[in-house]
Amino acid sequence: MASNYTTPLARWARFLEIFIPGYMFGKSWGIATDVTVDLYRATFPPFLIDAAEYLKGMLHTTNENLERLVATSAGAVVGFLVIVVLAIVMHFVLRDRKYIDSLRFTSVTLIPLAVMNGTLSHLTNTLLESLGGGESVEALTKSALEGPRGQIIMFLVFYITSIWMLGGRTGVKRWRRWGVIAIGIGFMVTYFACGLMITTGEWEVLLPKLQAALAAH
């Protein structure tokens, strides 16, 4: 079956299977604006937003579409790097194959978390619209702190299921299959520990700032 990889299009397909989830996983980190950057820092791990902002700063442009291209690409680069690092850890378990195959395994299984990031970014934008629409502070607090919880749980379940299923489908055997699950759970715990989701303390600081920023706009 290795001969299947020799066709040029198959090689490029393999590349896209690695690249597309990376792009989807990270693009939300790059799309913050001056008004929303604090909210994104609270929603996602702040160092990831800062890394994307740093990359965006290197390629500043005044064209709106180009700026969006740079912003999403900056996020995508950071997302891709996270996947590369996670794949190194995965490769400790998946040593029976090449690193590129471990990378592809990591990338494809991460799609549920990529969709989760997109959903969180969408909820953040909705939150801002509600804030601008004059919704009560209680309702805003509820939607900021409790709104994403159900969806996050659903995508985390999908993520673990994805690792398990793709592990079986790609011939990850016995203890290795439990090993990749353990790494997946470890990654999720790290992601939360780094600052995924808005905490009550963050929201109390953030709300007056956002109200002031929106009033200024």
Place this chain on the structure above:
Amino acid sequence: MNITKERFIAINKYLILAAIFIYLIGVFTPVKYLQPGLIFVFGAGFFCLLHIQYFCCRLKHAAHIWMFPLIMTIVSFGVPLSKEPGVNNILFYIVTLLLSITPFLLFMFGRTDEKPGKKERLPIVSFRTVVQTAFFMGWASVTSFAFIKGTRPDLFFWAMFHVATVALFPFLFGRVICSWICPNATMQDALFKNMDYKRPIEKLPQAIEEQSRTSAMNISGVVDKKAPYLPFTLLLCWFPLFFTETVFDLTKIAWYPVVFMYGLIILSPLFPWRKMCTHFCWLSSYRALAGHNSLWRIRFNKSKCKDCKVCHAEEVCPFYIDIRNQDNEMPASCCLCFSCMEACPFDGVLTFRRAPEEKERLRALGSSA
């Protein structure tokens, strides 16, 4: 009148084409008028074409199906969909009435020599065709409402479509959207498949054709332990959908989902049946990729396969997957249409659950997906 299978197909086909013509004039020109019965003409026509083998030898049953658009057209005489309330376009009404009454009369009083097929349709395939038809009618309704009334209920439809097909279905059933829900799939399965004309792009370049063969051969299970991959051209189509959507902020433009779907419907007849879906569908590219992780797929009990080749990829599978090349289940590119399961003449080869001896065989090989 003797209605052969060919005539049965032709009657339904040309009636749908006429209905599409009326629909496009009513919705996308300044006429802005639609008789709701027309949506049911689509429904009845598509349903009959999706069940040709059953209905062509049971014309009375087909006539009963065509009774729905007839009744709906009569009932909805006073409540057409128009921009200005109270407008009644009698010409549109008569045309819609003719479109529904003609097949009804032909099938009710026609006779046929066609004999029923030996194999009954699988219940799940019948259910799929009902879902397909219903979704097409829903999509045609909300789109017409949006363009005639100027409000956008179709955005809600697209939002739900997006949530279901991005966040939920790919992780449960893979690419199920491509055979159960997509309006373009319904158009292709019912209409374009039954149209005999020379396709402008009859054959794709060898390199593009080959990629689906290789992906069909090496995707799942112990056949290829390294990892699956999908056709490159299909994955590339992810860019127009997600990349340009973000960069050009298309989500704020109301007509963008309509253009994306109509684009697919316009381009699909250029290719042979479902080649567009297999190689170039921008709505399906992400779903196929996410489908690698899907929880549930059709199982293939290889040890029970008699290699009779009835499930021949070119004729049965919309996505040209040769099931006999799989080792334990359908690949990520499968759209769960169950056509292969329906075609297989033997019990237990393609199943929902894996046979115990197959479990043993896979355990010995070291895979348990």
